[in-house]
Structure formats: structure tokens, C-alpha cells
Amino acid sequence: MLLEVKNLHAQVAEEDKEILKGIDLTVNPGEVHAIMGPNGSGKSTFANVLAGREDYEVTEGQITFDGEDLLEMEPEDRARAGLFLAFQYPVEIPGVSNKLFLFTAVNAVREARGLPPLAMDEFEALAAEKMKMLKMRPDMLERSVNVGFSGGEKKRNDMFQMAMLEPKLAVMDETDSGLDIDALKVVADGVNRLRDGQRSFIVVTHYQRLLDYIKPDYVHVLYNGRIVKSGGFELAQELEEKGYDDIIRQFSE
Amino acid sequence: MAETQYQEIDTLLQKNSFYKEGFYTQTVVDKLEKGINEDVIRAISAKKNEPEWMLQWRLQAYHHWLTMKEPHWAKAEYAPLDYQDYSYYAAPQCASCATDHDATEDEDALIDPEVAKAFEALGVPLDDDAEIAVDAIFDSVSIKTTQREKLKELGIIFCSFSEAVQEYPDLVRKYLGTVVPYHDNFFAALNAAVASDGTFVYVPPGVRCPVDISTYFRINEAKTGQFERTLLIADKGSYVSYIEGCSAPIRDTYQLHAAVVEVIVHEDAEVKYSTVQNWYPGDEDCEGGILNFVTKRGLCEGRNSKLSWTQAETGSAITWKYPSCILKGDNSIGEFYSVALTNRRQQADTGTKMIHIGKNTRSTIISKGLSAGKSDNTYRGLVKIMPSAEGARNYTQCDSMLIGDKCGAHTFPYIEVENPTATVEHEATTSRIGEDQLFYFKARGIDEEDAISMMVNGFCKEVFKELPLEFAQEAEELLKISLEGSVG
């Protein structure tokens, strides 16, 4: 098993409001899990807690990732161990070029995996190959990280980073309902290209339409900080037809 | 804009010497001889029948004032003030009898009918059923305070400052001078020495004041200084919205207005303080206008307290005014929303000070300056983050608009950050009403006056929305009148 989440409770740091109220989830290598749920159910919090964002505080529970205690790890160590978060809103970093940013990241990850660092020309060759695969314009490497990128370009850039860092588990935080169809396709395409039977995915989304392109193995419904229902892809289709009303009625406190 | 258009502006400006509040009220006046000395101060205190501690406080302030030098800002130009050429006390006779006796219910009978007429002409409601409670101040005394009984039932004290000294001496002594000490600055010291009247408001714990409370200041007599003192206390968890308005007759010599306002906001309380200032600006050259040198300061004493200053400044020859917030309580909030319009040779130097002391204190400053004619309009503000103000935040936006090429618009912010966890943002812009914009309006059938009025209101929108509704309308009207004919 790659990821095991047991009874995970979390709240916003320094606030007394619990958002995650006991999540259990197991992900094996090669599996694609979708986490769905109405707005405010805690989906995005879950994704960010996995990546180690300090805005959230874990108050109870354990997460084991690839045999290690994930909650003890710094965000950069989680990334090096093979956990990748695709951001809902990729961050702009003015003045830092994509090339320098990713070159630093790739070699930090390689070092943690016991691989020799890439020389700049090797890195450039690898980047060119991945960019071609993702149909990216080569000049994107020279630009500042996400600065002046369109929504679709930012997503594409995140997928590019994922391709470069070759994670074991990618967590896609795609709760944003405002994502246009092109951006959705970028994400779906990125996931599908990197699906190799070993790499696992957790796709967090509000709508089923992203899942139409990705076809997850498992679908979980998160409501009020708990996974209240799990099933196969048919569960996503059911939710698309009926909406979340039934779930809300059944599980509201 | 073309040269010829500016000539038109000038012509129009000259025609526009219209100040509708500029009338004078004939009344029998009890007025002290011109001049300031210890005897004058004792006389003022005696007329108000003040207790000894109040007299001592005045004298202390006076002696300190004698040691101070009159401040001068580089930008303001005016002939030196002769403090011996002012009268420091003037009261319509009838009304003065009213304050000499204890306040009575049949106060109305004692109001000089001429004074009552004046307030009626100014549109200030002196009846007890109006939407708003009013303290009407005529020269040095409070004429009437409406709705006080209604408010008293809620425990809210709303009366003239003089009455408060008589009836609530403990409260006055507890708070007077705690936010603006008598030695704070030259004009604050002068004010403490010769304080005429003003308003006293106390809102008890947990009470939301159901009506807006207001004071209307009227300077009537010539060569009279007005030195009102306002003290407003919002106790724990209370709320009050307070409004002040002001005007004066047309005079040919400068008149001095040096008020002090102190506001104390306790835990979880909120005070909204709104001012529409329309003091007489003087003639074409601003001769004879009001010199408005005011110290306004609030202390957000308790946790989660909030003080919001909103001002629309259109009058006075010279204005120096920096309504400030001392954000002492953790999570306390200070706000300053200002529209200042200067025309002719008016000079306004106004802004705020936000002193962040408590943790997570927040402040917002929105200042809109409009300069027309040959005027100078300056924003001067201080944002200070003390070392203790962990996580403090400030956002400041100062916009200036120039109407004509003979005026000046200036922005002088001071930002001092002594805590590295603070976030302070300041932005300032300058713009004008462009010919192309005016043309666009005209091309859609809108005449120039309306176009300018619309654009000016758009420019000031963020501030006007903070004013109580009826005052927002008044402010918009005032802007329109003050700007009339300022663009050709």
C-alpha cells in the first residue's frame, strides 16, 4: 500500500473549528481515487494537509506514505518522497524563472532518491522532451514561475512539473468550479499520460466532468469532514444526476 | 484643456462666491472683551459655573500654551494670528441664561427665536421627533440638545460638554484629556484653556444607540474663536454613530476654530464618527474664512474595538486636521475615509494617524482629494506599527484629482514599521477629469456640469458610502455647490 490515512482530524491553525473529522483512506500503487463532495466539505483541506500546508493543524490520526510517517515530514521532504500536489491556484513567483525553479526542485528530489544531480544541459533536454509531450511552448521555461500565465497555462505548468518530478502519488486539488473545459482537459491529459500502473492519483473535484476524462478506479464522497460513501465510477455518475442533496439530507448533523 | 477654457473657468469661479450658509443672526450677545489672559480664563470658567478642578485644568493648559510656539506647515500661508484680537466667549443672551440655570425641560422657551430661526434655515432639526438627536451649538454655548430624555432611558448620556461638567463630573474627569492631553499641541493647549462648549456622549455597556447623534456648530459672532471640546465614550460592547456639521457667516477677517475631539472606545464597542465640514471658506482669496485647526483623536482602548472616521471637508480657508486612531486593544480596527475639496485659495492639509500598538490591529485609509481654483490640497498621514503590534495590517489609498492648472495636490505619507510581522500597503494616484471623458459625456447628451458632478461623485464613491445616508446626500450637494463653475 502506498498511502494509508487513518482517522485524520484537522483544523485551521489557531482556530477552533474542525474541518476534517476522521478520514480513513487507503491508496495502493497504480490506483486512481476521486474525492468528491459539496462545497465546504473539506476536500481542499484534505489535499493540502497531505502536502503539509502549515495553515492547517492535524489534531488526530495518522498518515503513512510509502512506509513513512507523513505527518512528521516537512513539505519539501514529502515532495522528495514522491508526493505531488497539483495546486488549485498555482502560485506566481515573480523574478524566479521556471527553469531555475524546476532545476532546483528536480535536483533536490534526485538527491533525496540517491540519484546524481542533472547538469543544466541534461535538465534542458529532459524539460524539452516533457514540454513537447505536454504541448507547451518552449519559452515558458524562461518566464517567471506562473507570472502572467493564463489559468490553462498555470495548470499546464503544474502538469509539467509533475512530469519532471515523477511522483509516486499525485494529489490533484481541482475543486475550483470555475475551471474551463480547456483547463480540465489539460489536467486530465496530464494525469492520463502519467498513468503507468504504478503511479497513484487522488483527484479532488466538485464535478463529475473531470472524472469523465480520467475514469477513476474509486470514488469517495466527502461530506462534513468525513468520507460518507465510497464506490466505483458509477457513484460519480449517480452524483452527477442526483446532486449532493441526498447525501446532505442523509448525513447532515 | 485649452487655454481659453481655463479663462472660462476663472470667470465662472469669480461668479461663484455663493455660500448659502453665510447669513448673520442678529441677537443680543453676552460676549467677553477681546484678548486672552488668566482673568479671561477665570471669567469663562465662572460664566460656566465650573468646579475648581476644571478651572485648574484650564489654567494649567493656559500656562503651558504660553510656552509653546505656533506651528507652521510649509505649505500653508496666512498672516500671523493675533490671539489678543479674538473674543474667547460669546453666547446669545437668552440661551446663556439657560445654561446658567440648570437645564430644564422648558428649554425651548429660553431659545432666542432668532437663533432658532437660524438653525431652521440651516436645516438642523431642533424637535425631539426627528430621525436624529441634535446638540446645537451657537458660538460658545450649546442651545439645545434634543431627544436626551429618550436616550436617557437607554442609559445614554447626550448633553452639552458644559452640562456634563456639572452633572457627570466623575465621567468627565475620568476621560477628559486622556486621549488629547492639554500639552499635546499648540491648538490643543489653547482649546483646553478656553474650551467653549461641545458635546458629551456616553454610551453604556452593551447599548446600541438607536438614532444617529449629532452636533451642529455655528460660529455667528465676528472675531470669535470657537473652541469646542467633544468627548465621546463608547463603553464595552456598545455602538454609536455620531455626526457633526458646521457653518459660519461671511466675514472679512479670519476666524479661528480650534476644536478638540476625544473618543474612547472600549472592548467590542464601535464608534462611527462622521463630519461634514462646511465652514465659511472666505472670499475669492479666502480672506475672512475660517482657520480650522482641529485635533481629533480616538483611542481604541479595548479588544475588538472599532473607530471609523468619515469626513467630507469642503469649507474653511485653511484646514489642518488629522483625525487619528490609537489602536491599543488587540484586534482593534481604525478607519479613515475622507473627501477633501479645495477651491479658490483654500488650503487643506488633512489626513490621519494610525498608531498600531495592539496585536492584529487593522487600519484602512481611503483619502480623496479634489483641488480646484488656486487651492492646495494635501494628504498627510502617518501609519506607525509599534514593536508590540504583532500581525498588524494597514491599507492606504490616496487619490487626488486636479481640476484646473493653478491648483496643487500633494500626498505626504509617513510609514514607520517596527514589527516585521506587519503588512503595510500604500497607494497613491493623481488624475484629472480629461477632455476626452467630458467629450464622451457630451456626445451622449449629458451637459458638462452633470458630467463633472457624476465623475466627482464616482471618484468619491468609496468615501460617501461610509456616510449616513442623509449626510451622504448633503455631502454630494456640497461638492456640487463648491465645484460649481470650476470647469469651463
Place this chain on the structure above:
Amino acid sequence: MTTSSASSVNKDLPIHRLSDTAVERLAVRVEALNRADTHTARQAVRQAAFTALQQRGFPSRKDEDWQYTPLDAVLRLQFSQHAAKTVDGAVLQQVAPPFCAARLVFIDGVFQPQLSDDLPAGVSVAPIREVDEAQLEAWQQTVGVERDPFDLLSLALLDQGITLKVDRIVETPVVLLHWATGADELISVRHRVEIASGTQLTLVEQHESMQDVSVLLNNCVIEAEVADGAHYRHLKLQRDSQQGFHMAHHFVRQQRRSDFASFYAALGGAVSRHFTHTFLLGEQANMDVNSAGLATGEQVMDTRTHTDHASAHCTSRQVHKLVVDDSARGVFDGMIHVAPGAQKTDGLMDNKNLLLGPKAKVDAKPRLEIYADDVKCSHGSATGQLDPHQLFYARARGIDKDIARLLITTAFLTEPMEGLANAAMRAWLQQALTDKLQG
């Protein structure tokens, strides 16, 4: 104008806030200069400036322009002179910029022809002492108590420095290396740069000091005249000793359609102050003045500008950044002044400060003073911390926390130099900044 000899310097008039010994030593210096140089106009300038300085005194924090610049330590200086130290040319080579340039070397303010490179064609150099009568007259007319005290000090000690004239487009940058050995506690240099109509110069102003240099005041004034259509590019690397005091003025007078671009990298000095005063005198002149400062320890770093839009249709652009660590203090003060009639002025001034240290402080005073209506002017000032979202984003990609900080801070500091200099110059300045960041 007086024809009096050196002996008329009045030593008894104390300079406010300076110690008696320091005043005495200053007076002796002025006197010695006037004895050695019998040119009456120059004597008169020195003397008038010294008298004005005595009358004006050194400022305290009560002075509006000095409220954020503590001078106490500067005023404790004794202005002693010690035995001269020899400087090895190899040491100077270590601080040479990694691009092709002609370098002029000044040791403790004194020009060293034997250590300097040949000048590129189109550039001529003469000692500032030989400045023409008209300029002396102009100085003489304008010395007064309203002038900045350190500028007055520079005129009172008028002696070292050069006049650099450019009469054609010069591609090779000219480097002015100022090297302090600590032998003199008061270094005063005044340069004039005259760029003729339609020509171009890149000037690199570099301040360095020996490792073990003791406390000293480096007072440097540059006056630049940029004629019609001329281009003046100025880069400054200030790496004075951490115990030293760096006081600098850069006066730039721009004529029609001229261009002036400047970048200042502030690294050294216990107290440093760099003041760029630009006069946009001719129409359609452009100014682009930027800076980046990194203050650590107890440093006080003061960057200030005064932009006089005296003519219509001029553009000014400014970005000033400060990173303040430890217990240091950063100061930014900028004024955009638009004169009556300077219509179509386009002025933009941006200041951003990053607070890293637990006791880091920042004071900012961005100002606008505007007397013309058809103008577009704005300023902004923002002070805050490293963006936690940026940090997390970098860490979520496996980048070490400290490296992420360094990356983002470096990017913050180097942004103002984008599009300013060529790549080699940018790399050089960036390296200097990162060297200190990694400190």
C-alpha cells in the same frame, strides 16, 4: 566674492553636533586646501561652503529629511588621518567587474593613474580642481544653509575627484572604483560627469574597502549633466565596510530627450544614504531610477530620491526595494515634484520592502507634490514578509526551505535591475547581492 587667504577660516564657529576635535580637524583641512590652492574662486567656494555648514550644522532627527537616518555614530567620528597603506594591484583585481570596462581607481579618494586603465575614445578626464570658472560661480551662488550638509562638506573640501567628459557614443563602461584603506577617516570625493548632446556613457560607480578598515566617512557627490538627446546609464555597487558610513549624492540634470537610467545596489555601511536628485529640465526626458538594498545586522540603509519634473512631457520610473534582516533598518524616501506647467508628466514610483529579521524595521515616505493637472503620477509602498504561499509552493516541489527563501528573496531584490543593464552587469550585481544573502 572674497579674496581672503586660507587663514580666514573661522575655527571658532562650532558645527552643531560635531565634536570640537572634529570641527578643528575639518577647519584645518579646509585651511590647508586653501593654502595649497591659491585659486581665489576655489578658495571662495570652499570657504563659503564651510561657513554655511557651520551655520547650518549637522542635522538631528528633528530635521524632516533626517528623522529616519540616525547620525549619532557618524558625528562621533574624529576625522583622524593615519599612515597611508600600500594597495596591491592584485587586490583591486579581485573586485574588478567581469565585463570589459575601463577602470579609474581612487584610493581613499585620490585618483591613481598608475592603477587605472586607458580611457576609451570619446572620454576625457581632468581633476575636479580644474573645473571651469562658470561652475565655480554656480557653486558659489548656491551654497547656503538650505543645502544638504554633506553636500556642503563636499564643497568645503573641494579637491579630489574628476570631471569626466563624453563627446561621442561610448560603448565601453567606465568604472570608478573607490577603494578605502582606512588611512583617512574622512574621504570626500566630488565628480562631475558631462555627457554631450547625442552621446552616451555607462558609468559604474563602485565603492569597496579593505577587510579590516576602521570607521570612516565616505562622502561622495556626483553631478551629472546630460545634454539634449544624451544617454546616461549609471550602476552603483556600494560595498563599503560594515563599520563605515556612506553618504552619497547623485545630482543629475537632464536636458531635452535625454535618458538617464540608474541602478543602485546597497550592501555596505553601518549607516548608508544614497540620494538621487534628478532635474528633468528639458521636454521629453526620461528617467529610470531603481535600487535594491540588503540590510543586515544593525545596518541602517537609506535610499532616497527627489525627482523634479520641471518640464512637460517627461517620464520618470522608479522601483526601490529593501530587504531588511536581523535588527537592521531600511529607509525609503522619495519625492516626485511636478512644477506648474509640467503637463503630461508621467511619474511612477514604487517601493517594496521585505522584513526578514525579528527586529527589522522600515520607514517609508513616498511623496507627491503636484502643481500641474494634466499629469499621471502614482506611488506605492508595500512592506511585508516573504509570501508564505510562494514558500509553500516551492517546498511542495521539493525545494529546501532555506533555498526557497533565498530564491524568492533574490528574485525580489533583482527585479528592479531587469531591463536596465546588460546580462553581464546584471549577473555581477546579482552575484554581489546573493553573496551577501548567503553571507
